[in-house]
Amino acid sequence: MFMYGKHILGIRACTWVYFFLLVLSFITYLVGQLGLGGLEVSLLVLFFALMKGHLVGLYFMGLVRVKGFWHWPVSIWLIIPGVLISIAFYLAN
Amino acid sequence: MQYQSQKVAIPYFVGAIVLFVAQILFGLIMGLQYVMGDFLFPEIPFNVARMVHTNALIVWLLMGFMGAAYYLVPEEAETELHSPFLAKLMFWVFFAAAGLTVAGYLLVPYSTLADITGNELLPTMGREFLEQPTITKIGIVVVALAFLYNLGMTILRGRKTAINLVLMIGLVGLAVLFLFSFYNPTNLVLDKFFWWWVVHLWVEGVWELILGSILAFVLIKVTGVDREIIEKWLYIIIAMAFISGIIGTGHHFFWIGTPEYWQWWGSIFSALEPIPFFMMTIFAFSMVKQRRRNHPNRVATLWALGASVMAFLGAGVWGFMHTLSPVNYYTHGSQLTAAHGHMAFYGAYVMIVLTIISYAMPLLRGRTAANSERQQTLEIWSFWLMTIAMTLITLFLTAAGILQVWLQRVLDSPLPFMAAQDQLTVFYWMREFAGVMFLIGLLLYIASFFVGDKEPEASVKTIA
Amino acid sequence: MTATTATIGCSSQSKYPSGDLAIWVFILAELLVFGIFFAVYAFARMNNVELFNEFQQHLDLNAALINTWALITSSYFVVRAVAAIKEGNSQLCVRWLLAAIAMGAVFLVVKSGEYAHHFGQGINLSTNSFYMFYLSLTFFHFMHVIMGMVILAAVAIKAHQGGYSASDNTGVHTGASYWHMVDLVWLILFPLVYVMR
Numbered sequence: 001m002f003m004y005g006k007h008i009l010g011i012r013a014c015t016w017v018y019f020f021l022l023v024l025s026f027i028t029y030l031v032g033q034l035g036l037g038g039l040e041v042s043l044l045v046l047f048f049a050l051m052k053g054h055l056v057g058l059y060f061m062g063l064v065r066v067k068g069f070w071h072w073p074v075s076i077w078l079i080i081p082g083v084l085i086s087i088a089f090y091l092a093n
Numbered sequence: 094m095q096y097q098s099q100k101v102a103i104p105y106f107v108g109a110i111v112l113f114v115a116q117i118l119f120g121l122i123m124g125l126q127y128v129m130g131d132f133l134f135p136e137i138p139f140n141v142a143r144m145v146h147t148n149a150l151i152v153w154l155l156m157g158f159m160g161a162a163y164y165l166v167p168e169e170a171e172t173e174l175h176s177p178f179l180a181k182l183m184f185w186v187f188f189a190a191a192g193l194t195v196a197g198y199l200l201v202p203y204s205t206l207a208d209i210t211g212n213e214l215l216p217t218m219g220r221e222f223l224e225q226p227t228i229t230k231i232g233i234v235v236v237a238l239a240f241l242y243n244l245g246m247t248i249l250r251g252r253k254t255a256i257n258l259v260l261m262i263g264l265v266g267l268a269v270l271f272l273f274s275f276y277n278p279t280n281l282v283l284d285k286f287f288w289w290w291v292v293h294l295w296v297e298g299v300w301e302l303i304l305g306s307i308l309a310f311v312l313i314k315v316t317g318v319d320r321e322i323i324e325k326w327l328y329i330i331i332a333m334a335f336i337s338g339i340i341g342t343g344h345h346f347f348w349i350g351t352p353e354y355w356q357w358w359g360s361i362f363s364a365l366e367p368i369p370f371f372m373m374t375i376f377a378f379s380m381v382k383q384r385r386r387n388h389p390n391r392v393a394t395l396w397a398l399g400a401s402v403m404a405f406l407g408a409g410v411w412g413f414m415h416t417l418s419p420v421n422y423y424t425h426g427s428q429l430t431a432a433h434g435h436m437a438f439y440g441a442y443v444m445i446v447l448t449i450i451s452y453a454m455p456l457l458r459g460r461t462a463a464n465s466e467r468q469q470t471l472e473i474w475s476f477w478l479m480t481i482a483m484t485l486i487t488l489f490l491t492a493a494g495i496l497q498v499w500l501q502r503v504l505d506s507p508l509p510f511m512a513a514q515d516q517l518t519v520f521y522w523m524r525e526f527a528g529v530m531f532l533i534g535l536l537l538y539i540a541s542f543f544v545g546d547k548e549p550e551a552s553v554k555t556i557a
Numbered sequence: 558m559t560a561t562t563a564t565i566g567c568s569s570q571s572k573y574p575s576g577d578l579a580i581w582v583f584i585l586a587e588l589l590v591f592g593i594f595f596a597v598y599a600f601a602r603m604n605n606v607e608l609f610n611e612f613q614q615h616l617d618l619n620a621a622l623i624n625t626w627a628l629i630t631s632s633y634f635v636v637r638a639v640a641a642i643k644e645g646n647s648q649l650c651v652r653w654l655l656a657a658i659a660m661g662a663v664f665l666v667v668k669s670g671e672y673a674h675h676f677g678q679g680i681n682l683s684t685n686s687f688y689m690f691y692l693s694l695t696f697f698h699f700m701h702v703i704m705g706m707v708i709l710a711a712v713a714i715k716a717h718q719g720g721y722s723a724s725d726n727t728g729v730h731t732g733a734s735y736w737h738m739v740d741l742v743w744l745i746l747f748p749l750v751y752v753m754r
């Protein structure tokens with residue numbers, strides 16, 4: 001699979017991920033500073049967070065290289081609280 | 094058995110079993126009083142029987158832990174015990190103190206006992222599980238200090254292993270937390286608050302370390318699995334026990350007058366307490382599955398596996414059942430609590446003490462690895478009788494508890510306490526019968542030490 | 558398996574994540590704890606939206622951004638440390654680890670500043686349920702940062718003594734994985750508690 005090529009796994013990939021994480025965090029921060037709220041915005045911010053978590057799991061933790069059972073726990077962990085939080089915010093609005 | 098001084102474990106194990114019998118007899122007396130209110134009145138009132146039942150339990154478990162430590166610490170440290178004499182002396186001090194205390198409970202009214210023993214000077218009596226006169230408590234501290242000194246010196250001189258380390262942390266923690274039994278503030282909220290530091294932080298904190306290390310020790314011995322793997326598990330289990338169990342104390346702070354955040358802290362963290370117990374079950378079974386050899390002492394393996402399962406059921410499942418504050422609001426202090434208390438204590442601590450006795454006693458009595466076939470068969474019977482009886486006790490009390498909560502706390506026009514109790518009689522009778530079954534199991538257990546002890550040892554071949 | 562400049566971990570696929578499997582069991586258990594905490598927060602908020610929205614505004618977003626960046630950066634440094642040891646460069650590995658620990662310290666200092674501010678205003682766990690959750694959640698995470706720093710420090714010391722090599726470095730991976738978990742949790746905590754409304 002092309003995803004598993006060296007260039008994806010290298011330091012350079014991690015560096016890109018790192019910058020991406022910084023930017024996404026900054027966007028989240030801006031949303032907060034501008035006082036934006038409401039369901040859509042909240043879910044978007046949450047989505048960013050889940051994506052960030054996913055990247056940390058795949059690249060920093062190196063799970064992208066792991067096949068089988070251990071590939072999944074972090075992703076699943078992100079999804080379950082993510083869904084629960086979404087439901088709670090949905091019901092709250 | 095590799096070191097002569099391990100023999101000091103024998104009196105501790107024997108003393109433990111003697112008190113175990115007393116505990117169960119008083120349990121049966123109480124069980125009967127539940128359905129025949131004036132049974133043995135006025136000789137043994139319910140509250141006295143209850144004290145004897147619970148205190149005997151605690152004391153014999155402590156003796157069992159001490160025996161376990163005296164057995165396994167020298168073996169792990171690969172050196173003789175620092176002072177076998179001190180260990181023997183302390184046993185007799187401990188046993189005499191326990192005997193005198195029980196005699197005190199039975200012979201004089203509790204308030205008189207408090208007067209005689211000078212409770213006014215340093216009032217510590219009158220709280221569940223900590224009813225002992227202050228001098229008995231001081232005696233316990235002295236015994237514990239001598240015990241820790243003895244073990245500490247042994248470990249310092251010998252090999253340091255993870256099992257010894259974890260066991261020592263558990264035992265030191267046990268002793269340190271017991272000091273809170275001397276703190277008895279007049280403010281009832283504070284009193285209850287710190288009372289749980291002893292009771293809860295024992296069974297859901299430091300005792301879990303003792304449980305884990307004894308389990309790990311026996312598993313290494315009977316399975317031959319690498320120490321390194323077993324130690325790793327041990328570390329994760331105790332880390333989880335502490336992460337969940339320390340703040341989990343909050344599940345006792347819901348209704349005693351503490352700030353509201355305990356509702357959340359207590360519910361969330363205690364809800365995680367089943368995790369370490371679950372890990373222990375997985376741990377025990379996977380080690381046995383990966384075993385490098387078949388040990389001829391198969392009943393010890395059975396106890397180890399049984400302990401891991403019953404501890405998970407009693408503590409993990411039955412504990413979780415009522416640990417969230419909205420549930421506990423209804424179930425607090427009902428028969429459900431007693432159901433949980435019984436199975437958890439039995440599954441985790443009674444069974445682990447019986448596990449180490451089952452593993453060590455044959456060796457201490459001069460066998461090379463295991464008891465005879467006949468002894469083991471008998472012990473296996475006793476395992477199942479006691480374990481099934483305890484499961485039945487738990488189930489009957491659970492049924493009684495659910496009905497009690499319903500009648501007394503949920504109904505639109507709830508029944509008063511005693512009227513609700515009247516509806517539960519049938520469950521209490523069934524509990525008593527299961528109790529008799531438990532006693533039979535216990536008697537068989539004791540018989541397994543004597544019946545067939547002259548026969549040759551079981552070997553792996555005869556089992557396979 | 559050859560370690561090249563461009564790869565972290567082993568370049569081939571594997572069945573198990575890098576680091577000791579035991580730490581992964583532990584990480585999953587920890588994630589479960591935090592996951593429950595997050596969900597409970599969200600549902601508690603559901604019953605108290607106004608209160609949560611009001612007091613969320615009293616939090617210091619700047620501090621939160623600095624801390625988020627600090628943890629991400631720190632995680633990235635740990636990635637570099639792992640890459641360094643994969644090449645057998647212990648001293649470089651140590652330097653990256655120290656940098657990561659320093660970023661952890663930044664986090665602690667900033668977070669302590671926030672706490673000092675709240676406590677100075679007389680805010681505590683009993684002030685209201687928003688603060689109860691905010692303080693509990695962040696403090697629980699705070700403790701994990703400290704724990705992670707201790708682990709990283711232990712790894713750094715061993716690396717400094719030459720305890721790891723290009724072929725034998727499970728310990729570095731183990732510490733790294735735990736640290737990434739601490740980061741991961743914060744990445745959810747930050748928007749949930751500070752931003753989402």
Ligand code: HEM
Nearest residue numbers: 296344363366408412413415416425426430434437438441
């Ligand atoms: C081996 C471990 C354990 C033992 C020996 C044990 C024993 C006990 C005992 C004897 C009591 C009754 C205390 C009293 O009021 O006199 C009790 C209460 C309680 N236990 Fe445990 N327990 C254990 C583990 C757990 C766990 C893991 C949980 C939660 C998951 C739990 C949840 C509770 C709760 C919520 C109560 C209070 C019940 C009430 O409100 O009446 N326990 N436990």
Ligand code: HEM
Nearest residue numbers: 117120121123124430431434435438439443524525528531
């Ligand atoms: C190894 C076995 C046993 C253990 C570990 C054990 C443990 C305990 C504990 C921890 C308590 C205090 C419960 C609480 O505070 O909620 C207790 C109380 C009691 N136990 Fe046992 N017990 C055992 C066997 C028995 C047996 C065989 C019987 C009788 C059939 C029995 C009858 C009782 C009764 C009637 C109480 C008093 C409950 C109350 O206060 O309402 N126990 N036991």
Ligand SMILES: [Fe+2]
Nearest residue numbers: 293297342344
């Ligand atoms: Fe508890």
